Amino acid sequence: MxxxxxxxxxxxxxxxxxxxxxxxxxxxxxxxxxxxxxxxxxxxxxxxxxxxxxxxxxxxxxxxxxxxxxxxxxxxxxxxxxxxxxxxxxxxxxxxxxxxxxxxxxxxxxxxxxxxxxxxxxxxxxxxxxxxxxxxxxxxxxxxxxxxxxxxxxxxxxxxxxxxxxxxxxxxxxxxxxxxxxxxxxxxxxxxxxxxxxxxxxxxxxxxxxxxxxxxxxxxxxxxxxxxxxxxxxxxxxxxxxxxxxxxxxADALRRVPCLAPTPAAFFACAVVRRPAPGLATVLGGGWIASGAAGASRLPRPWLPAGLRLLGAEGAGEVQTPVTGAVATTLRVGDRVWFRHAKAGELCERVNELHLVDGDEVVATVPTYRGEGRAFL
Known part of the structure; x- marks a missing residue:
């Protein structure tokens, strides 16, 4: 989105x-x-x-x-x-x-x-x-x-x-x-x-x-x-x-750059599929890692609901990603957790479409490069 x-x-x-x-x-x-x-x-x-x-x-x-x-x-x-x-x-x-x-x-x-x-x-x-x-x-x-x-x-x-x-x-x-x-x-x-x-x-x-x-x-x-x-x-x-x-x-989430505080603009959502323990919820997928020197800054960041965080021992996984935090207790199977990718452009290598939102309305759905069948690197 x-x-x-x-x-x-x-x-x-x-x-x-x-x-x-x-x-x-x-x-x-x-x-x-x-x-x-x-x-x-x-x-x-x-x-x-x-x-x-x-x-x-x-x-x-x-x-x-x-x-x-x-x-x-x-x-x-x-x-x-x-x-x-x-x-x-x-x-x-x-x-x-x-x-x-x-x-x-x-x-x-x-x-x-x-x-x-x-x-x-x-x-x-x-x-x-x-x-x-x-x-x-x-x-x-x-x-x-x-x-x-x-x-x-x-x-x-x-x-x-x-x-x-x-x-x-x-x-x-x-x-x-x-x-x-x-x-x-x-x-x-x-x-x-x-x-x-x-x-x-x-x-x-x-x-x-x-x-x-x-x-x-x-x-x-x-x-x-x-x-x-x-x-x-x-x-x-x-x-x-x-x-x-x-x-x-x-507006990627990798780091704050000098003299610029961009507004978060691009997000992706994963569905909750498990509740492995109190205070934990597991979503399907989520391990969309950014390029560059390996480290925590390359991981996606849980964004909404506010207050969620990744587990240090697991991070973001290819097929499942656990999140924790007080709000995790309220999540049910089928709920969505929204993430920010560390590099906004690389998000498009994972999805075929972007839903363009104006206020609370989806006003258009447009293809990414991938959605148009284009892969350049």
Whole structure:
């Protein structure tokens, strides 16, 4: 179930933080075409950040957007051949690159003389490497980290026929996706905030230098920076980013992200099928675990009735999930327990349909990617 009022409020809150710079919607955090269309129809939103090339082609062909950035490099030869064979697709989809081998693969699929120029975006690694690189904070993404390396790669792209470098991306996961106030961990939270401030200051200068170096070889249409947790900070950078991606319209439960308190919008329900002991109720299913480093933060969270919690020794199971708490005593066989997934988009890999709720009324039922028979990863 998706609460449309909360969905729209989250979309508007992100726009207000973007301070006039356009937002891309990250499709992997939505994974339902009707909801992608809904957010793109709102002011302040422009384009999609897809997670695979076949998905990007599908979204472009079905009219969801003519501005689709593939967030990760691809090695899908079939999809590359389809992209290279269609000038309209080639104009709508931008590939992510950070290694000459990725360009070589494209050329092997379809030589430059037999295709329109393909749009590419350079992925600049945004991780922070203080103490001379002896410390690494952030995800390990692109091998292109310095401004010099970005300029060198841009020159290589500019010198190859069949490619057009149109964008630069720089996703600071250590700021955008790392909660700065983990529950019950005040010291860790303070350390995270200090690291995020240091990383942000370093990235502002390095990203600006990288943009300048790349622009010596390419006429950039966009610089894509930030994420849900850093929309405000990224948009405040006057020197480069113009289009931060945003993932919080579906308000996942993984952690509190800095400067943003999204309204819970996406939920799933499981039926009570057992009462194994006083103060316990067991629902069928529920073990929908989120991706990332294994831990309690990846588990779904019991949401309604309020006051339920998982058992530490069992967590959420594939076929059954026990919940406890004072309210568990009142649950009967057949009652529903509502959960929040830790990552809203991944919820759609488990269900075929989303029920869209406005107030207390279901106003529409729409298919997820899975419901349309699409599985991209």
């Amino acid at each position: 998706v609460d449309l009022a909360a969905f729209d409020a989250n979309a508007d809150a992100l726009v207000s933080r973007a301070a006039g710079k356009p937002l891309r919607v990250a499709s992997k955090s939505v994974r339902a075409r009707d909801l992608l269309s809904r957010v793109l129809a709102r002011p302040g939103w422009r384009g999609v950040m897809a997670f695979t090339l076949p998905e990007a082609i599908w979204l472009a062909r079905t009219g969801i957007s003519d501005n689709v950035l593939v967030a990760y490099p691809t090695a899908d030869r079939g999809a590359l051949a389809e992209l290279a064979a269609d000038p309209a697709l080639a104009a709508a989809v931008t590939l992510m690159v950070d290694d000459p081998g990725q360009l070589d693969l494209v050329d092997a699929v379809c030589p430059p003389g037999r295709r329109p120029p393909l749009r590419v975006c350079l992925d600049l690694d945004a991780s922070w490497r203080p103490l001379g690189g002896r410390v690494h904070l952030g995800v390990r993404r692109s091998p292109v980290h310095s401004a010099g390396a970005a300029g060198t790669f841009a020159a290589a792209v500019a010198g190859r026929p069949g490619f057009r470098l149109v964008g630069l991306m720089s996703y600071e996961a250590q700021i955008a996706g790392l909660g700065d106030a983990p529950p019950g961990q005040a010291v860790r939270g303070a350390a995270i905030r200090v690291a995020q401030r240091g990383s942000y200051r370093e990235l502002l200068d390095r990203r600006a230098a990288a943009v300048a170096a790349v622009r010596e070889h390419a006429d950039l249409e966009f610089v894509n920076g930030g994420g849900t947790g850093s929309v405000a900070a990224t948009s405040a950078d006057p020197r480069s980013p113009r289009s931060p991606p945003a993932r919080a319209v579906r």
